[in-house]
Amino acid sequence: MHNVRLDSVDATPRPLLAIGTDYAPGTLLDFHVHRRAQMLYAMTGLMEVETDDGAWLIPPYSGVWIPAGKRHQVRMQGASTRSLYIEPDAAPRIGNYCEVLVISALLHELLLASLTMPALYDEAGRDGALAQLLLHEVGLAPTMPLFAPIPQDPLLAKLCKAFLSAPHIQTTPEQWAGRLNKSLRTFTRLFRQQTGMSFSEWRQQACLLAALAKLAAGQSVTQIALDLGYDSSSAFSTMFRRRLGQAPSNFIRAS
Template sequence: MHNVRLDSVDATPRPLLAIGTDYAPGTLLDFHVHRRAQMLYAMTGLMEVETDDGAWVIPPYSGVWIPAGKRHRVRMQSASTRSLYIEPEAAPRRSTHCEVLVITPLLHHLLLASLALPALYEENGRDGALAQLLLHEVGLAHTMPLFAPIPQDCSLAALCKAFLGQPNIQSTPEQWAKQLNKSLRSFTRLFRQQTGMSFSEWRQQACLLTALTKLSAGQSVTQIALDLGYDSASAFSTMFRRRLGQAPSNFIRVP
């Protein structure tokens, strides 16, 4: 199915619905929820996902798992997508929060083939076998560390959201503690309690998310490094390679 509204087929008695959708640059799908779980795959372009729990960036040829009932919004950067909408009882993943998924070559081609699946496919035929294999492969998919959690504490959450809008690796916990009128020790303890990460880990993750968006937009590695406050392009590239296992210049690619 191509460019079909989910609500027009959501009640179809099948565990999986496959829909391909094309989006104009900058399209914002504001906060909403799905009755079904969703595996959203970016064939082209980049997606930015936000929930009440945090923010994710999903580069091309990667996917994001969105649990059933999870409130979320998505900004599409010239994205052409494939979505699998899955009945909660058939969901192959049990995570209660979003996950960025590594899409294997096999899953990539299965998602390409899924465009031909009708809503009311024959469960005992080839289409049913394709649906079952899709569910199996989604369940096996590995995750990528492309997540920056948002605290529940309102004051700290405001600082985190502002930082996500303009991240800088030179920002220090001392500066944040001062803005919150806390001692460094109290701030450090609060930050880990609220995010499950140290401040330095979260700061690096937030910079990585922004770097992926800028890479997708075609910005140079050197300019991205400078914008994020790194001393050099090599320092930024070392961090990127350590976190994602490859150089930034090689990250956006066809599987």
């Protein structure tokens, strides 16, 4: 199915529905929920996903797992997508948090093939077998570290969201502690309690998310490194390679 609204087929008695959708650059799908779980795959372009738990950035040829009932919004940067909408009792992944998934070559081809599946496909035929294999492969997909959790504390959450829009690696925990009128020790403990990460880990993750968006937009590695506050492009590239297993230049070619 191509460019079909989910609500027009959601009640179809099938464990999996496959829909392909094309989005203009900058399209915002405001906060909403699905009754079914969703595996959203970006074949081209970039997707920015935000929930009450945090923010994800999904590069091309990657997917995001969105549990059933999870409130979320997505901004599409010229994305052509494939979505699998899965009944909660058939969901192949557990947990209440979104995950960025590595899409294998096999899963990529299965998602391409799924575009021809009608809503009311024959469960005993080829499409039924395809649906079962899709569920199996989604369940096996490994995850990527592309998440910056948003704390529940409202003042700290406000700082985190502002930082995500303009991250800088030289920002210090002392600066944030001062803005919250807390000691460094109290701030450090609060930040880890609220996010499950140290401030330096979260700061680096936020910079990585911004870097991916900038790379996809065509900015140079040198300019991105300077914008994010790294001492050199090589220092930025080292961080990028350590976190994602590839050089920034490889990501540019892939996107």
